[in-house]
Every structure is written in structure tokens, then in C-alpha cells.
Amino acid sequence: MFNRKHGFSEAFVRGCHSKRLSKRDYEELGRCDSLEDVKTYLESISDYSDYLRNVQPPVKPEDIVACCKRRHVKEFNTCQHxxxxxxxxxxxxxxxxxxxxxxxxxxxxMLHGRSSEEILDKCSPIGLFDSLPSVVISGNVQELYRLVLVDTPLAKYLSGAVSAADLDELNVELIRNVLYKEYLQDFMKFCSTLDLRTNELMKNLLDLEADRHAIRITVNSFGTELSKSVRTTLYTNFGTMHPDGFVRLATCETVDEVKQVLVTYPGFHEVAAKDDAHDVDRGLRILELESCQRVLAEQFNLAAFYAFSKFQENELSNLMWLTECIAQRQKSSLGEGLICIDTHL
Structure with missing residues (x-):
């Protein structure tokens, strides 16, 4: 049944996944001395050539990143269609x-008076909704709230949780966390209606994402006005660490205390050994991609599409970091931002 309905789409994403940049590719890219060299290498080893051939010198980081985005959007849209x-x-x-x-x-x-071009250039094409460009151009924050309620599926996460009056600079991260919590819980509920194996795999992946969400909220709240009681309300109602670990996270006041919570969970031992918040988050991202790679080793499940999207996001993040390091002649910093999980099965 799965193969008859979704077999072609699964084969398509696996074919795209086989063309992701490998560890060896990143090693070769790290040896490039200029962005022109990066462009030449990408054209020689992947179907990035279809997107890069019209990029003219001098090549800028945003040129290569834009090509990466276009490739990913085409892959995702093809899959959707x-x-x-x-x-x-x-x-x-x-x-x-x-x-x-x-x-x-x-x-x-909009709150900081940035131009509509700057805002829209940073937006993900995969998450665009029809009316967003016109509202960004108008600069009307209240209209943005109305638009989300009318024109997007986020309405069910926003309505009742966030009001138009909440849309100010102090509440941006709070609103993000509220929406993301509601989204994760809704996604988990939907996955519970799917076939048994997809549900099992997605539960593991979303449990880990819920843990990352809680850890990120906790660490980012240090030194802010976000109270411990409010912090608790932003955690999801599931996760590897739910409920006891989340209760303990809510009382943490330093990164070291967060690591003391993590070390009590076998899957997080290596993450807990990291030095600072950046390394902890990086460790969690590596765990996520390793889990996604295991999912892609299986067949006949929808979780493979989630895993594929995470590798897309990681490749974009890697190319952003790599191109900026090369452009700024800071190649010694490459290892701090690149996450290379070999995708070739």
C-alpha cells in the first residue's frame, strides 16, 4: 500500500539525498581560497551547476546561499506536487x-524599521504565504497579525495564545516559542494517526526536537526577565526528558545546571560534556541528524521525508557558514560551524 501511494515520492527524495554534500566534499570546499573556487567545485560535483552557472564574479556568500535555497525549494515543491x-x-x-x-x-x-527587501530576502521560500510580501511592504504590524489569522494555518496556534497587543519587540522570542510549542504538539498528534512505523519513528524525532526546544528556551532565558513559571508553560507536553527533566530544567539558572540535567539521560551524555551553550546546541543538532540518518536507512515510512528536510536545512546552514568563513578569510573557524554527517547510504 505504501509503495503504491508514496513509492515514487520516496524514491525521489532518496535520489536527492544521495546528492547531498558529503564529508569529503566539505573537506575539499574547506581547501578553497575564494568563493569563485567554491562555485567551481560545487559545479563540478553536484547538480548545483544548474543553479550556479549564471552567478557572475565577484561571487558573494549570498549568491551561493541563494542557489542552495532554490535547489532545496525545487526539491521540496516537486515532492509536494x-x-x-x-x-x-x-x-x-x-x-x-x-x-x-x-x-x-x-x-x-518591521519593528526595527528594516526594508521589505531585506526582510523578504531572509525568509524561507518554503514557509512563504501569499500575503506576506504586501504586508511587509506596508510595515503594518497589526495587519500582520490579522493576516496570520486569516491567511495561514498558524491561526490555530496563534488564536487564544497571542493577541495583536503582544506584537512588540520584547515579546518576539516569547511568541516564537509559544507558536513552536503548539506546532510541535499538533504535529505529534497528527503523526499518531499515521501508520505504526511512521508514528514510532516520528515520535523519536519529535521527542528529540521537543528536548531541544526546552533546552533552548531554558538557556536563552538566562539573564532575561522570563520567569521560571513562564518558562515552564513554553515546554511541550512530550519529549525524552518529559516530564521530570523539564521540571528540573525549569529551575536551572546556568548552563552548568542544564548540563547536570542532561547527564542523567544516557542519550545526552556526550552533549552534557560540551563546554558552553553553543556546543550543547551543536551537539543536539548532531544527535538529530544521526537519528535522521537512521530513519533514512529504513524504507516505507513518511518519517524519511522529515529526515530529508533536516538534511536540507543542515546543508544550507553549512554553506552559509563556509562561504562567510572563506569570504572573511577565517578558515580556521570552519570547524566551529560545520556539521558533517555523511549522507551517502
């Missing part, structure tokens, strides 16, 4: 996280 239920609904859920990011980028940019 082929999909039938329940995969089509599953893929819609994958766009919601990007929609939340775009909404926060728009809100933050």
Missing part, C-alpha cells in the same frame, strides 16, 4: 516551522 494524502498533509506540516520563522523575521524586521 507528487504527494497524495497522508503524505501531502505531512509535507504541509513541514512548512509550518518555516512559516513561524518567516513570521518572526517579518515582525522583528
Amino acid at each position: 507528487q504527494a497524495s494524502p497522508p503524505l501531502s498533509t505531512f509535507l504541509e506540516y513541514l512548512t509550518y516551522g518555516h512559516m513561524i520563522d518567516n513570521l518572526m523575521l517579518a515582525l522583528n524586521g
Whole structure:
């Protein structure tokens, strides 16, 4: 049944995944002395050539990043156009996280008086909704709130939790966390209606994402006015660390205390050994990608599409970091930002 409905789409994403940049590719890219060299290498080893051939010198980091985005959007859109239920609904859920990011980028940019071009350039094409460009151009924050309620699936996460009066600079991160919590819980509920193996795999992946969400909220709240009681309300109602670990996270006041909570969970021992908050978050991202790679080793499940999207996001993040390091002649910093999980199965 799965193969008849979704077999072609699964084969398509596995084919795209086989073309992700490998560890060896990143090693070779790290030896490049200029962005022109990066462009030449990417054109020689992948289908990035279809997107890079019209990039003219001098090559800038944003040129290569834009090509990466276009490639990923084409892959995702092709997958969406082929999909039938329940995969089509599953893929819609994958766009919601990007929609939340775009909404926060728009809100933050409008509050700080940034140009519409600057805001829209940073938005993910996968999370765009039709009316966003016109509202960003108008600069009307209240209209942005109305738009989300009328024109996007985020309405069910926003309505009742956030009011138009909350849309100010102090509340941007709070709103993001509220929306993301509601999104994760809704996604988990939807996954529980899917086939048994997809549900099992997605529960593991979303449990880890819920843990990351809670840890990120906790660490980012240090030194802010966010109270411990409010912090607790932003955690999801599931996760590897739920409920006891989340209760303990809510009382943490330093990164070391967070690490003391993590070390009590076998899956987080290596993460707990990291030096600072950046390394902890990086360790969690590595755990996520390793889990995604294990999912991709299996067949006939929708979780593979989630895993594929996470590798897309990581490749974009890697190319952002790599191109900036090379452009700024800071190649010694490459290892601090690159996460290289070999994708070739």
C-alpha cells in the first residue's frame, strides 16, 4: 500500500539525498581560497551547476546561499506536487516551522524599521504565504497579525495564545516559542494517526526536537526577565526528558545546571560534556541528524521525508557558514560551524 501511494515520492527524495554534500566534499570546499573556487567545485560535483552557472564574479556568500535555497525549494515543491494524502498533509506540516520563522523575521524586521527587501530576502521560500510580501511592504504590524489569522494555518496556534497587543519587540522570542510549542504538539498528534512505523519513528524525532526546544528556551532565558513559571508553560507536553527533566530544567539558572540535567539521560551524555551553550546546541543538532540518518536507512515510512528536510536545512546552514568563513578569510573557524554527517547510504 505504501509503495503504491508514496513509492515514487520516496524514491525521489532518496535520489536527492544521495546528492547531498558529503564529508569529503566539505573537506575539499574547506581547501578553497575564494568563493569563485567554491562555485567551481560545487559545479563540478553536484547538480548545483544548474543553479550556479549564471552567478557572475565577484561571487558573494549570498549568491551561493541563494542557489542552495532554490535547489532545496525545487526539491521540496516537486515532492509536494507528487504527494497524495497522508503524505501531502505531512509535507504541509513541514512548512509550518518555516512559516513561524518567516513570521518572526517579518515582525522583528518591521519593528526595527528594516526594508521589505531585506526582510523578504531572509525568509524561507518554503514557509512563504501569499500575503506576506504586501504586508511587509506596508510595515503594518497589526495587519500582520490579522493576516496570520486569516491567511495561514498558524491561526490555530496563534488564536487564544497571542493577541495583536503582544506584537512588540520584547515579546518576539516569547511568541516564537509559544507558536513552536503548539506546532510541535499538533504535529505529534497528527503523526499518531499515521501508520505504526511512521508514528514510532516520528515520535523519536519529535521527542528529540521537543528536548531541544526546552533546552533552548531554558538557556536563552538566562539573564532575561522570563520567569521560571513562564518558562515552564513554553515546554511541550512530550519529549525524552518529559516530564521530570523539564521540571528540573525549569529551575536551572546556568548552563552548568542544564548540563547536570542532561547527564542523567544516557542519550545526552556526550552533549552534557560540551563546554558552553553553543556546543550543547551543536551537539543536539548532531544527535538529530544521526537519528535522521537512521530513519533514512529504513524504507516505507513518511518519517524519511522529515529526515530529508533536516538534511536540507543542515546543508544550507553549512554553506552559509563556509562561504562567510572563506569570504572573511577565517578558515580556521570552519570547524566551529560545520556539521558533517555523511549522507551517502
